[in-house]
Amino acid sequence: DSGVTQTPKHLITATGQRVTLRCSPRSGDLSVYWYQQSLDQGLQFLIQYYNGEERAKGNILERFSAQQFPDLHSELNLSSLELGDSALYFCASSVVTGGTETQYFGPGTRLLVL
């Protein structure tokens, strides 16, 4: 168990809908990352937050948005869902020790868009 929690575990929805995925980082970790994992694209970095502020952006679509709250939990909002958005969504939190950053991944949310 990495200490990172994600809810829900599974989500089934229809095209055009909006969903919110939730992530709680490990205690004390200030950084939260969001990733999308699909069979054809592999694990793709979406966005990073650090202590409530957006820090880095990857291949995140405009239909997707995220935020990190004062208690450091984060939410990823996916709107106008398309079939191609079906994937595993992971969040990770990180800690820097001795100049080395380690990311710890949550168990993921499996999203199926029908």
Add this chain to the structure above:
Amino acid sequence: QKEVEQDPGPLSVPEGAIVSLNCTYSNSAFQYFMWYRQYSRKGPELLMYTYSSGNKEDGRFTAQVDKSSKYISLFIRDSQPSDSATYLCAMRAQGGSEKLVFGKGTKLTVNP
């Protein structure tokens, strides 16, 4: 050309075999190299972490980085059925962005 290339396999070996997993990359700015292990229906977990070129050993696992060839490897000695998982390489540049770039992963099955 993708930044990180990894043969997806699948790779099937008998128990006790030596396994070699590899990734190539194109971005010469990459300095930090990682291997993650992902069991089915689980999140990736960090297995090995190396900085720049060289070898690093941890038990049955050895990570090698050859920056001149832009090639990294993970060796698993005396492979066990519990090693059956997907192995993802990941790397990032030094300084500034913490963005990790992942390979697509190699699915390994170790048969008893």
